[in-house]
Amino acid sequence: STAQTRYNRVLLKLSGEALIGEHEFGIDPKVLDRMAVEIDALVGIGVQVGIVIGGGNLFRGAALSEAGMDRVTGDHMGMLATMMNGLAMRDALERSNIQSRVMSAIPMSGIVEHYDRREAMRDLKGGDVVVFCAGTGNPFFTTDSAACLRGIEIDADVVLKATKVDGVYSDDPVTNPDAFKYERLTYDEVLERRLGVMDLTAICLCRDHNLPVRVFNMNKPGVLKQIALGGDEGTLIEE
């Protein structure tokens, strides 16, 4: 990366829900195009970008299970949903002329590549954006956990967790006018205060491997680049 950037390599976590946009369900390609612009700005200043994409816009195992389905089957459907989102993301990146690869934790020959950590590292070094889909490949996990896992594996400097709010708040700012935003939190504070930023597995993974997480508002134009250049957007979770 260039001298002025704070990070050499980042792991960006995009939730499936963010992809719905103006639609009621599924994928709004306009949202993906906006995300591609943001990602392009990061790539443009020499930051290596890995992306873990969620699937909550399509299916969530827990919700399917509550509706009566077998949980593991539901989780498999959730992971397949992340593959569809990964394909849509690649499509948007390609249309923006951003070199990219999609790797899936579950083999889906002929459609996406199978996740290979060393290959992913090589691609990242070569300047490709690598989109990781199918989560961890296992049921009972989330794509937040997958983001932290892949972040650790690829030796990312930070996990950038995209949300639609400005960071982590003490309470719901919509219902509680006294709610305030944290600038910084420790992993233990997130766990103890049950702040629900990410699931406990994800936070514990980051804590055990000392990988910082920044929670920020993806709807702010230019936000990713600003973060990479040292901006204090959102909430930083670290030791």
Ligand code: UDP
């Ligand atoms: N999932 C899973 N294992 C993983 C990651 C995801 O089984 O390692 C399933 C799980 O059912 C989850 C769904 O895929 O609900 C979609 O992922 P997630 O809910 O994390 O998506 P997001 O909230 O980020 O859109």
